[in-house]
Amino acid sequence: MKIFADNTIIKDFINQNNYSDASKTLFEIQKNDWQMLKNGVNSLSAVKTKSFQFDGFKIKAQFNAGRMTSTSAKVDSKSISERKCFLCVENLPEQQRGILYNNYIILCNPFPIFPEHFTITHKEHQPQRIVDTFSDMIDISRDLSEYYSVIYNGPRCGASAPDHLHFQAGNKFFMPIDDEFHLIKNEYGKEIYESDDLSMFAVDDGIRKFISIESIDRDLLIKTFSRFYKIYSEIMNEDREPLMNLISFYEAEYGWRVIIFLRSKHRPAAFFAEDESKMLVSPAAIDIGGVCVFPREEDFNRITKEQLADIFKEVFVDRSELEKIIIECTKI
Ligand SMILES: [Zn+2]
Structure with a gap:
């Protein structure tokens, strides 16, 4: 199939089961031979950031x-049914290439944040x-762990293609939480369970609430999740998937650390406002992992620490x- 990268360096890495370097090489190659990705990467140099402590x-x-497209994506079922799926192979851009990984295809994102x-x-x-x-997510996370963290956004909680199963991966330590996790856990975490094989904590850092599961035992991690x-x-009273965003970070020495952000809503009220209070921000894993994206410059310019904190608090449980989750999980 034409979608798969026909490159000997990539094939060599795949043969060594080294998907981290295969993916890195794919990105390097596509950055040069695919204009859309080149533009996306170049646009990152124009990105402005400010940091709230x-x-x-x-x-x-x-x-x-x-x-802009991703942040403002219409994800209601009517809009979804009326558009062609942009993640299906037959609809991918002509010049896009990928790497086959089990039942998945690793693709470069031409609208990068990482x-x-x-x-x-x-x-x-x-x-x-x-x-x-x-289990697929944590396998991907292990196999890309040399350079990348892996994230998941729920279908009603940030995924811009809720109809097509996908994860994302990006450079480790780009999201501040990759680095700050232990500090946050020590300062704000409540132990749910701790043994030699697995550690489960609940964290409320004042603006975010999440559960962390750390384990080197794959089966135990899957069972616990x-x-x-x-x-x-049950607690969220949901037949459908309850709202969550996940970040999986793997290190060979310690195993996995999975952060499960607990969400009450997809977008804050400010997203839907029709007056000057409108703020185009749609928090998903990367945003609440510590890199909150604003596609409109005016929103970026006026956002304050207090507003950002309020937006985060609004979209978490x-x-x-x-407390209910902590009580029930303690019984596990
Ligand atoms: Zn599709």
């Missing part, structure tokens, strides 16, 4: 005009859902829901 962590605001930003799509058109694909998922679904 909170007690023990920071959130950066990034003005990134290239993210310096090297990938979309990892399922080969087939099937809905975005985590409950039975969590699956139990958490059931509890979270409340304290009582977190």
Whole structure:
């Protein structure tokens, strides 16, 4: 199939099961031979950032005009059914190439936030859902871990293609939370469970609420996530997938660290405002991981630390829901 990169260096890395370097090489090659990606990467040099320091962590605001389509994407079922799926192989840009990884294709994201930003799509058109694909996510995270963290945005919580299963990957430590996790956990974390094999914490840092699971044992991690998922679904009273964004960070020595951001809504009220209070911001994993994207310069210019904190607080579950999750997860 023409979609797969026909390059001996990439093939050599794949043969060595080294998907980190295969992906990095793909990005380097596509940056030169695919104009759309070249433009996207070049536009990153025009990105402006400012940093807000909170007690023990920071959130950066990034003005990134290239993210307008994604931030403002219509994800209601009518809009989705009326458009061609942009992640299906037959609809990908002519010059795009990818790497086959099990049932997935690793693709360069031509509208990057990370310096090297990938979309990892399922080969087939099937809905975005985590409950039975969590094991895929952590495998990808392990196999790309030399350079990249892997993220997941729920179908009603930031995925701009809720109808086509996909993850994203980007440079480790680009999101401040990759680096700040332990500080945040020590300062704001409440232990749910801790053993030699697995550690589970609940964190409320004042603007975000999340559950972290750290383990080097793949099966135990999968089992724990699956139990958490059931509890979270019940507490949020959801038949559909409860709202969440995930970041998986893997190191050979310590194993996985999965952060599960607990969300109450997809977009803040300011997103829908029709007066001057409108703020085009649509928080998903990267944003709440500490790089909050603003595709409109005027929003970037006027956003304050207090406003950003309020926007984050608005889209996370409340304290009582977190308490219920802690109580139920403690029984696991
Ligand atoms: Zn599709």
